[in-house]
Amino acid sequence: MNYRSTLEFGKVPGMMRRVARIMIEGYPVTLIRTKNTRKKRIVAAMMNMILVTAFIPVFVLGVYLYSTEVPPRLDWTILKLLEDFANNHVIITIAVSIIIPFIIGVVVHELGHANATRACKKGRVYEYGVIIGLIPAFYTAADDTMITGPYARLKKLQIMCSGVEANLFFAGIFMVLASLCRETSYFFMNCADMQLMFVAINVLFVKGFDGDKVIRIILGMDGKQNETIEIKKMIRSKRYRGILLSQGMVGHMKLITCYVVVFFQLLYPVLVMLNIILLGGMFLW
């Protein structure tokens, strides 16, 4: 199947999943094309099961170890050299504190989604790539539209949540690693912080992020193409507001839900502004 001729990037719901779309969209470049084989599906299913069961315990363990144990100094020569090298070169410091943790966070997040999609019998993963834009991002071309059956909604929910689960899992692992040795603690803690930042950003009900898609599936808003227009219509039109208010308690709740969803969409520019201010402040500070 020539999926490139049938896929229009980002326009078919559920067909393309984009990563860390913080800023303006860019041009997608394919890095790896992947086939969907039975063996890969079985491995993905096992890894997904481990992820779902272990992400909370590993995260809690990481938080406990990092907050209670003082990492020991190993005094190995190679670690001292790495620590001095990282601290004395600005570019290496920026790479160690921002760039490498960002790349790890983004890759982990998308691999979580791809893994969960592949774990489903009818889920397909086609390629991994990079989006070249103002801020580079990674993407996974995954298709979960063919997942049907009585548990399809739960499976799609789990696929949406798997990115955040993977970030929490690796945040726990990095915190455990940070508690082992003081020389490498700075790097591993930066990686853990970046994973948690991805969790915090992706749970928001901002359009394009996982939290928005999850809450729409939970509330049953995932059927129509133009839900945002429907929601705005319900808020702006006096007639629609009247119809909702006449439906009793459920109608009132629907109206409040619409206002909350629209409010969260307004958070997107605040999120972008805060990122710009904090990044700028870090360089000026």
Next chain:
Amino acid sequence: MVGRDFLYYYDRFILGMVVSFILVVLSFIYINNRKNLKRSESIVLFVFTLFTTIPLNATVCFCLIPELFIFKGVFGIIVIVMSIPLMYATLVSAEEIVVGLIGRLIWPHQKRFFD
């Protein structure tokens, strides 16, 4: 002003967590007992969760305010003013997702939102 240790706020944090947990459980019981909310439980739970998690979210945000005073001057004020609503929204989003997932597991058959 330097941020205080988290243990300083531990009691208030635990109180906020317990109060929110009790309110969430009560909301589940209330929704389960109302027949007119059948098949619309997720929507009602979404709205209830906005209010029942106020104690926990408020205590967490007020715990973190002193930590944010690390930045001084105009820059610090901008960071605080923009960060606290964002922090609150992040907490609400995470709680809505967790409670919504539990609600969906308890009541799997729901009407669509635009029905």
